[in-house]
């Protein structure tokens with residue numbers, strides 16, 4: 001089963017929940033944790049995995065043979081991302097804009113386009129406390145998270161519960177991370193921003209047809225508009241976690257909540273039961 005932990009808003013507690021859910025379940029079943037927050041992965045800071053494999057992530061970007069190019073303009077007109085431009089008598093490639101779709105190479109009538117493999121990130125795989133840990137990282141200066149996320153997800157083991165720590169927001173990186181999940185846990189906080197971004201995230205997972213429920217983190221910090229919204233929309237409330245300065249201090253030290261606060265472990269086990277029940281339904 002694949003469970004994605006996502007949220008419309010950053011900093012709501014996705015990593016806290018993904019890491020501690022994995023730790024709470026690892027003695028009961030085989031668990032894999034995928035850190036798909038590839039712009040800023042941080043789950044490793046808590047689990048301290050030992051990485052055994054590393055694989056670069058590459059994107060096929062075009063290289064133009066200016067000798068062969070007839071400047072017909074077919075490729076520049078075809079590229080939906082404006083990654084090609086005719087400047088004087090040359091066709092230039094703006095690699096940062098290229099999505100590696102391969103379209104220009106297929107269309108070029110002069111055979112002037114070949115592909116080079118540009119390194120845009122790294123996927124690392126290892127283990128931590130009996131948990132299979134897979135992490136993606138984007139190279140500095142690159143802009144495309146989805147290919148790195150897809151590469152991380154290509155490593156999903158078939159025989160384990162896979163927990164995905166998704167990037168924040170509701171744009172392409174989040175969609176790439178949650179796509180194909182059996183269940184999505186949307187983490188929010190009871191603030192106007194939390195509610196507004198939750199609504200966007202709900203739209204995304206509904207559009208993708210992924211069953212989902214909500215965890216309200218720092219649940220005692222704001223008003224109850226989030227709960228009212230969940231009731232109106234018949235969205236399951238899976239868990240409420242109170243704000244606790246000791247949790248923040250534990251996090252800041254790289255500590256593990258379920259080890260320092262054993263009561264939380266049973267809360268995460270209950271969260272898992274709620275997810276499992278809903279996926280079976």
Ligand SMILES: Nc1ncnc2c1ncn2[C@@H]1O[C@H](COP(=O)(O)OP(=O)(O)OP(=O)(O)O)[C@@H](O)[C@H]1O
Pocket residue numbers: 007009010011012013014015016017037167168217218241242243244245247248249251252
């Ligand atoms: N219940 C809580 N009480 C106090 N602090 C909390 C609580 N939950 C999370 N935090 C704090 O909120 C911050 C963000 O948590 P976390 O990194 O898990 O969020 P995130 O959603 O993964 O963030 P990002 O969107 O940047 O990936 C951390 O400093 C963490 O200690």
Ligand code: SF4
Pocket residue numbers: 060061062078079080081082083084097098099100101102103104105
């Ligand atoms: S590979 Fe696709 S995105 Fe990249 S330059 Fe060619 S047409 Fe544009």
Ligand code: SF4
Pocket residue numbers: 064068069070071072073074075076091107108109110111112113
């Ligand atoms: S399609 Fe080929 S020949 Fe035409 S401008 Fe592009 S690179 Fe040159």
